[in-house]
Amino acid sequence: FWYSTSTGQVKSWCKRWLPVAVETSIFTYQSTTVRVEGSVEKVSDEESEQYFHSRPRGSQIGAIVSKQSSVIPGRHVLYQQYKELEEKFSDWSLIPKPEFWGGYRLKPELFEFWQGQTSRLHDRLQYSPQEINGKRVWKINRLCP
Incomplete structure (x- = not known):
């Protein structure tokens, strides 16, 4: 399982020092839960870069302006920064991946399926x-159960 996140936030810091994780996906409509446990490793900068640029441009800009879990005075700040970057990259030039953004790989060591x-x-x-x-x-x- 591969996921991307802000590497400066607490959960990313923990992955470096406690490289294990549990991922839980809840499917309320079907009364189903899937849990995956395993070890975690940071993916290469090249792989993170490649994935970043495969995402829609709006998601790339959103990743830059959303410094996950940081305190902001209001949602308007995100919108303002988003609009500024949208304008800056309106020529469709390459949007640089932020230094604080990267990917992790969860290597499954246990799966649990729960059906209500x-x-x-x-x-x-x-x-x-x-x-x-x-x-x-x-x-x-x-x-x-």
Whole structure:
């Protein structure tokens, strides 16, 4: 799993010193949750650069003006900075990736799937890797809800 973020914020700082993560995706409509645990590594600057420039220009500008988790006096500040950069790059020149922006890769070591049931007897399946005959295979365990 690959994700990008502001590398100056707390969660990125933690990834450098505690390189493990848990990602949880909740699908309310389907009463489903997927949890992924694993180790985290920072991707190369080249890979971050390539991904940054594959994103829509509006997302690139948004990444520059949104210094994630920093305090701002109001939303109008974001809009003003966004408009200024939109004007600056209106000639369709290359938008530089900010230094504080990069990517991380989560290497899955455990998956858990939870499917809600009205009876509260929810389904929970956990997939964890095991090595069998020199090959990595995923063992499936059913967990109590």
